[in-house]
Amino acid sequence: MYEAIAFYLFSALTIGLFLITVMSKNVLYAMTSLAAGMVLISGFFFILGADFLGVVQLIVYVGAVMALYSFAMMFFDATRDIKEKNTPAALVFLLGGLSALVLVLIFAGPIHSDAIQALYPMHEGVGNAQDVGIVLFTKYLVPFEVAAVMLLVAMIAGIILAGKKMDQSLTKDTSVDDADEILKQKDAK
Amino acid sequence: MIGLTDYLIVSAILFSIGLMGVLRRRNLLMLFFATEVMLNAVNVAFAAISHYYNDLTGQMFAFFIIAIAASEVAVGLGILIVLYKKHGSLDLDDLASMRG
Numbered sequence: 001m002y003e004a005i006a007f008y009l010f011s012a013l014t015i016g017l018f019l020i021t022v023m024s025k026n027v028l029y030a031m032t033s034l035a036a037g038m039v040l041i042s043g044f045f046f047i048l049g050a051d052f053l054g055v056v057q058l059i060v061y062v063g064a065v066m067a068l069y070s071f072a073m074m075f076f077d078a079t080r081d082i083k084e085k086n087t088p089a090a091l092v093f094l095l096g097g098l099s100a101l102v103l104v105l106i107f108a109g110p111i112h113s114d115a116i117q118a119l120y121p122m123h124e125g126v127g128n129a130q131d132v133g134i135v136l137f138t139k140y141l142v143p144f145e146v147a148a149v150m151l152l153v154a155m156i157a158g159i160i161l162a163g164k165k166m167d168q169s170l171t172k173d174t175s176v177d178d179a180d181e182i183l184k185q186k187d188a189k
Numbered sequence: 190m191i192g193l194t195d196y197l198i199v200s201a202i203l204f205s206i207g208l209m210g211v212l213r214r215r216n217l218l219m220l221f222f223a224t225e226v227m228l229n230a231v232n233v234a235f236a237a238i239s240h241y242y243n244d245l246t247g248q249m250f251a252f253f254i255i256a257i258a259a260s261e262v263a264v265g266l267g268i269l270i271v272l273y274k275k276h277g278s279l280d281l282d283d284l285a286s287m288r289g
Contacts, residue, residue, distance in 0.1 A: 007191045011199040017201055018226045020208035027218060034222050041229050044196075048240040053248050057232070065225070065262050072266040073218075076273060082216045089213070096209035104201060118244035132277050135245045136252070147256040154260030161267025 007049055014040045025081045027073060035066040051128040203230035217279040221262070224260055228258045270287030 017037035024030040038061045045054035120135045121129075136144055207230060210223025232251045239247025273279060 004191050007195065011202075015199070015202055015206065018206045021222050021226060022206055022213065022219075027216075030219060030222055037226070038229060041233060044233050045236050048196075048236045050239065050248050050251075053232075053236055053251055056252065056255060060259055061225075061229075063231040065259055068262055068266060069221075072270065074269050076218065076279065082219065086204060092209055092213045095272045096205050096212055100205035100208055101202075102202060116242055118242055120245040120249075122243050122245055131245060132248060132252075135249060140249050140253075143253060147253055149257060151260050158263035158267040161264070162270045164271065 003047060006043065010040050010043045010047075013037075014044075025083075027076070027082065031066065031069055031073065038062050038066070049128060052132045177179055193237055193241040196241075197234055200230045200234035200237070203227075203233065204228075215281045217272070217281060217284075220281075221265055221269075224261075225258065228254055 014037045017033040021034040021037065024033070038057065042054040042057040042062070044055055045051075113118070120139065122131055153170045207223050207225075207227030210226060211220060214220045214223055232254055235247040235251040235254070237247075239245060239251075251254055258264060272284065276284060278284070
């Protein structure tokens, strides 16, 4: 009963919030609704018994990725509304719906769900975190290490790309020259 | 009772919202948001299948998707900052320099 209520509540809210993300003209609104939608997605994971995945979703997505986005937004002008030359909405709806349908048909067509067997079954009476840990550090050890190296590479790439010419101003307006002049005047004093 | 089908329907709706965003958006930052929506939709589907087939593989794949999404954001935002320094805009129509 409560599971059904939570499911319908979370699904309605996430669909609404992600629609705002996709439709909004304001970057700040889009990012905030994306963060809220990700919190509710972690609610789905908790309903489904994937506790560890839900916590990881909260920490990595809502904590790290959204913080990264909000820091990056400081480089761009976030208060201004985005002007986009949009293609007609009806065409986009039709194309998006059709391609989603085609994807579903492609992946759902040949699968006989009765033939699916659990490769790494969950154990009764064992917590989700322990179960995940055992499978992750035995069967998926090599992908785990590769993912760690990939995250390191991505971190270095991010630092180098964003840190290049950090002393230059991004917004090319006249206030930069004013600031330079003010600094020169201060030096003269 | 909530079954696997309900979760898959929600996931498909979220995925098509993200796909619609990718098709509709012209701003690169908003395009990134739309891809995040798609990745989250797939994660919900993985977790639901993992729950209903009593198998941990789905959750494993969701973990790796989260790791890949995190590194994609780190590299992608660096590239966006470099692009913004060079062009002063993140609009795809402005950035298209090769017109055939």
